[in-house]
Structures are given as C-alpha cells and as structure tokens.
Amino acid sequence: MPPPSPVTSKLKTTLKLLISRLRHLQTKESSLSKQTRRTIATLLESNPPRLESAKIRVENTIRQDILVELLEILELYSELLLARIHMLEGTGPCDVGLEEAVKSLIYASQRVEVKELGMVRDLLAARFGKEFALQARENLGGGVSERVLRKLRVDTPSEELVGAYLKEIARTYGVDFGRDESSPPPPEGGEQGDDDDDSPSKGRKIPVAELELADPKVGKLVEDAKTPPRKVLPKSPIHVAPASPSSENPHPVVRMPGQAGGAGAGVQRQPQARAVVGKGLGDASGGGMVHAAQASGAKSKEDKEVDDLLARFAALKKR
Template identity: 50%
Template sequence: MPPPNPFGTRLRIQLKLSISRLRHIQQKETALAKQQRRDIAQLLSNEKDESARIRVENIIRQEINVELLEILELYCELLLARIGLLEQRRECDPGLEEPIKSIIYAAGRTDVKEMLQVRDVLIAKFGKEFARDALENPSTSVAPRVYKKLTIEPPSTELVTAYLEEIARTYRIPWSGLPEQERKDFSEEGNDDDEGGGGIGVTDTGLQLPSVGGLPEKIPVPPISVSPAAASTENPRPGVTFQGQNIKSSPAPAPAQKSDIPDFDELSKRFAALKR
C-alpha cells in the first residue's frame, strides 16, 4: 500500500475545514441581513430615507460578501472532488487553474483563516510564480465574478433604490419611492391596521420590537412577495408571486445533505451555472 501523500492529506483537511467555515459565515451574514431589512423598513415607515439609504448599502455589501463566500465554497468542493488529480500532477490542470488562482487571490481578502491554510498548501504545490500571477494579474487570471466582488466600490444609486423598493413592498410600507398606486394601497392597509392597534409583532428571533406607527401588528403575507435570500446584488428584483401565483418563478432547489465529497455531476452543473 503506497504511503499517503502529505500534500493530498493536508489539502483535504483544510478544504473540509474551509467549507464548514464558509457555510457558517454565510448563514450568520444572511440572518443578520434579514434583521437589518426589518430595521430599514422601520426607517422607511418613519420617512428617514437618507438613513435607510446608508443602511441598505451595508446590506448590499453583506450580500456581495455572501455571494463571494458561496463561490469560494463551490471552488473548495471542486478541489475536494478532484484532489486525486491534484496529487498526481506536478503542474496545475488547466481546468482547475482559474479556481485555484481565485482561491489564492481571495484568501487574504476574506475573514476565513482556514482559506489562508488552503492558499499556503496550493502555493507550496504549484510554486510562487504561479501564485504571483494570481496576485499581480487578477483581472486576467482570477474568475471575473470573484475579482468583481472583491473590487471595492460604492453600490450604484439604481441598486440602492431597487433594494429599498423591495423592502418597502415586502413590509407594505407606503414609501415615497414606490408608484403612487402602491403607496395608496399600503397607506389604506396601514390605516385599517391602526384601527385595530399598531405595532410590530414578534420577530423571527422571538424578540419583541418596540411599537412603530404605520406598521401592522402582524406582518401579513403580502400579495407580492420577494424572498430576500433569493435576491442577489446582480439581480435585486428576483421572481415574485402575485395572489398565490408564481410570476417568472425560479424556485430554489431543496437543500440537500452535503457530504464531504459532493457528487461530481451535480458539482459540474453548479460550477457551469456559476460561470454564466
């Protein structure tokens, strides 16, 4: 029986740790963004638009980071699935060059220390010249989506407005940025709810928030609903439902139990979809 490959053993361990850590951070950031959306809804209800615009930029940056972590998780799963190929070859396989260089470039720009260990193992395997190309020429050697999400720039006014519109619609806020008919409908709903008592009900975390005028006691299921988790910074207006009917729906697949080594066919499909 051949002795275990030190490179393969170490890389496998660090990839598994990185995948676990990346998933944990994504869940944490998503939950935090959900609570922040509710806070922004209160600001819009109180007509504090400027504060809401500033706060929503934080949500956009968080979601960009979550999307980046999702890509890095996928790359780690890809390397884990092809670790045998990495062990056998001295040179980097052309099909893995972009994911590996993307990991090397992004590892030091995230708060995931496990990714730094993965980066060090890959640099030790493929050399400093290989790593230098990723670090010095990211626009040509790193995956475009990774490079773009790591480029620090303020979100556009259009993107900020789109996020505020969806938050206002989700929480039925008659915000001034919505079309006149929507504002009128939401205002009438707010008046009806005020007659029966105002205030916001218990949040998803089970904590009671202070009463805020203009918001219903129990947030109803809106006729037009958008799942925040389904939106992205590249598509701030995902598919919606109207009166229970899907409009351009793109339902997310049911979460599957993820093993340490994912199914190769499924991983290839996800990787191809991500590159589009």
C-alpha cells in the first residue's frame, strides 16, 4: 500500500484541529446565549417591561442559536471527511459521497471566521484544484447542503419567531410576561363561567345518590366513610394462656390473683369435685371403682397444689 500523500496527511491533522475548534466554539456560543437569555428575562421582569430592548436582544440570541447549529453541521462534515480520508488519496475527481461535505466546508469558510476552517479549504483546493474550489465558494452548479445555505442567510427574524422566543424565555425563568396580542382572549367570565353541562371539556358532577343506585358498592363505601373509626384499646402487656378443658372442668376459667372470687372460687370447686368423686365411688363397681380410686388419688394431689398456692398468696399479701 503506497504511503499517504503530504496533502492528505496535513488534511487529516487539520481536520482534527478543526473538529476540536468547532466544539469549543459551540460551548462558548451556548454559554453566551444563556447569559443573553438571563438579561432578556430581567428586561421582561422590570416594571414596566422593556419590551423593545428585549426584542433586539432576542434577535441576537436567535443568531447565536443558528450559529451553534451551523457549527454542529460543519463538525459532522469534518468528521465524515476524517473517517473517509483514504478516499481523498490520489489525483482523481471528488467522490460523489464526499462532494457535499467538501463543498459545504469550502462555502462556509468564506462566511465563518474560523482559522482552521480556512486551512482545510486551502488543502481541499490543493487536492481538487482551484476551479473546483471557486465553484464551491459561489455554489455554482449546486452541491452545497441546503441546511448550510439556510443557516448562512442574513435575514431578519420574523415577529412570530421573536414572540415565541420571548414567551419561551419568560416561561423558563418564571417571568410573568403577559399575554401576546396574537393569542386568543380568555373566555368571558373566566373559569367559573356558566358552561353547558354537555361540554366535553368539563364533566357533570354526578350525585352520590345516583352512584348508589347504579352500583351498590358505592353505597357501602359511603356508609363506611360516614362510620367513625372504632377506638383501639392498648393491648395489655400480660398474656395468660387459657387452660385446656378436661373431663372434670370442661369450661375452665382463668382468674388472676386479686380478682373477685379468685381464691374463693378455687376453694369452692374442691367440695364439688369431691362430691363428684364420691358419687362415682358409690355408683361404680368392679373396674369402675379402680378408676374412681385413681381419680381420687389424682385429685388429692391437686388439692395439695391448690393449698400450696393459697399459702403463697397469703404470704404475698402479708408483705
């Protein structure tokens, strides 16, 4: 593969410098545009608003935005030539895929003050010839991008565009700019005017009674909303597990010490238990007497435990 020509090597280096320069100019112009927008917002916020001065500055802001867009387009064309630099080798005519980019850069170099862009123009003229460069400068025979031609036109911004910029700046910075003359007037009576019930913009309010008839669930929701919430009592920190039922006591009741009938209930149940056991001993015979004897022995043991508990409760009360 033959080595690249000196013109192509210089063009590759210059294109890299041009891309960096275009990006820097975009950042600079965007920063200046933001400062100008703040100044315009200040002019609109003054009392009374300095509208004429704001319009003049808006025109400058529009030109700055157009310049930033133009620099972005030129950056894209420069990146395209850099990516296809191998297609610029040799001495043949310009490739059809690169003709728009080459002519647009040459055309814009006469109207945009960028040093690196002028260097690229000279290198492209050396590569494709002076006649090709002259045609590109004047756009003879076409070839220059329509977007570049539109961005480089020197036209006064229209009143609609200026008004749109003013409204956008006022909205961005929270300034009450007011209503433009071209905008439609608000309806008479404001938002609280008498509107037709069948208007699609504002729906008719349906009474709750109609909703209840249409859907029974709505009535239940309304009743639940009217019912005041129940008071939730605090949960006691003491928790006692309920006693398991047995044949002697099918419905056990747990009583805490100090409650009414706490100790007396335990004492009174003992005679009833003994009577049940005695009745079982008198009526039962054979194997039934053995079971009754076992039940009486187990009950005597429970009597001892109850007596011990009563003794402990009595000792605690003395303290």
